[in-house]
Every structure is written in C-alpha cells, then in structure tokens.
Amino acid sequence: MPELPEVETIVKGLRSCVLNKTISKVTVLHVKLLAKRSVIAFKSFLGNETIAQVKRRGKYIVIVFKSNKRLLLHLRMTGKFIYKQAAPSLKFNHIRLIFNFIDGSILYYQDLRIFGTFSLFNPLEEISEFKALGPDPFSKTLNPSCFIAKLKKRTVPIKNALLDQRLISGLGNIYTCEALFRAKINPLLPSNKLSLAQAATLLKSIRALLTLAIKYNGTTINDFRSVDDKAGRFQKLLKVYQKQGQTCPRCKKAEIIRIKQNQRSTFYCPFCQKSNL
C-alpha cells in the first residue's frame, strides 16, 4: 500500500513519537514477518535498545539504535504503525508486532495481509536489501543523463520500468500513473524509446509529484493512516489514478482509461499522453 510519500509520512510520525525511547519488551504475534532470525533472537536483539534515528530509503524504513544495530522494515501492502501513550482499552485487529517502551508507551505494527518484512542488522553489517536498490528519487546523484542511461537498458513499457525498484526506488502503482500523466508520457511507451528531454521531464515530474504528496501527508485510497491515525490528503489531487471514465482534467478532450500492465491497473489520458507511440 504505501509508496514513498506514505512511507515518508510514517517516518516523520515515528520520529515525533519514538525517537530516544528505549524498548522494554517486544511481542511477536506473527513470525512470518521476521527474516532469517528466530523470535527469540529477534527479541533479544532489540531488548533494551534505544532508538537514535528513523530513516527512509525508497519504501524501506530503517530504525537505527544507539548501539548502531539497525532494524530494516518494509510495510508492503497493508503495514502500518499505531502509537499510543498507554495501553488502549480497545483491541486493534491484525496486530503482528508490539514494541513496549520503558516510559509505558506502545508502538503497534498492524498488517492485515502480513506481507511486511522486518530484518535486523548488526553494526557495520551491510544492508543486503540495498545492494541492488535504485536511487531514491530525491538523490542528488540522480540526474537526467544517468536516468536515461538506465531507461535505455530496458525494453519494458515505461510504467513497468518505473515500478522496478532497481531503477528508481519509491514509486508504486499510484505515483507511476500520476508521474507519467504529469510528464505527458504514454505508460505503454517502451522504456528505451524515451528521449533525453522526456527523461528529464519525467524526473522533474516525479520529484514535483512526490514533494507535493509528502506535503499532503500521502494518499489514502482505502486504509493508509499515519502513525497518529490520520488519513492522507493527496487523493484529492490525483489526476488519473482510479479516474477511468472521467474527462481528462487537463485536455478535456478524452476520458481517462484503465488498462492492465503486468496484471496491474494503469490509468492514463489517451489524448494528452500520446507521446511518441
């Protein structure tokens, strides 16, 4: 579910409530979330650790402890955090992990579909998941010329290339559709057919879109919530995602259509996203 702006919103929320807190207890209600290590190892690894930083890379969250151990996690489709100062009277559904802090506050990890992943890294240990991960869209090293170089190597439609986290990390189904609309590029256009100018426009569009979406605390279609349980507000600014049948808000000459690419819905305007097809 969450893409870069939603993950960024959650990271900010975590910073505001769990920074400098020390874990007193970890409860694991669903073992499948944990990579490689046993429940016992997971608990002992995190016991008594103090949170020093909360960072984001692409859609990953990294919790860095004062000991320099790190917890890497990914929310996948339905992962979310709920923070409470004290134990609530009502039980939440689908809680998979609970972090208790020594000040009595509690961080719940809720994940309906249990796709989320948690893994632990010792100080200095390389985060294996980052080896092949593409640059964050806001990375200063990412410029139009290196972006086009990557795009030239792929023959898949540009929509599918943007979803590949090895190329650029952080975009999901909503923001790929919205970014391509902004850049007036057809989602079916083969990645290697983009011009340098189009790649530059696309990169600009991605950055402007994500910046705005972060400002609006992300997009809530069904159930995205920030750590303080608020819905995002960017859904009001979506132009094409789930707008099939509606008149294009830009050209007003065609209806937004929905197609399938690799079993996933793509939404675009067939008139103003003709590009060079």
Next chain:
DNA sequence: CTTAACGCCTGAAGGC
C-alpha cells in the same frame, strides 16, 4: 541477462 507469471495473505465489493 531480461521479462512475465505466480505466490504470499486477508477482506471488500460486485455479479449471479
């Protein structure tokens, strides 16, 4: 190497 399909899970929504 690249690419497409499947599987992981649960629940909501729509057709019959």
Next chain:
DNA sequence: TGCCTTCAGGCGTTAA
C-alpha cells in the same frame, strides 16, 4: 443470504 470471482497502494521467486 451466500457463493464465487476479482481486485487491492508490493515484491521475491521461479520459469522461460
């Protein structure tokens, strides 16, 4: 009401 199918903001694995 119930049963069945499809769909969902993601991605690792597998097979071609």
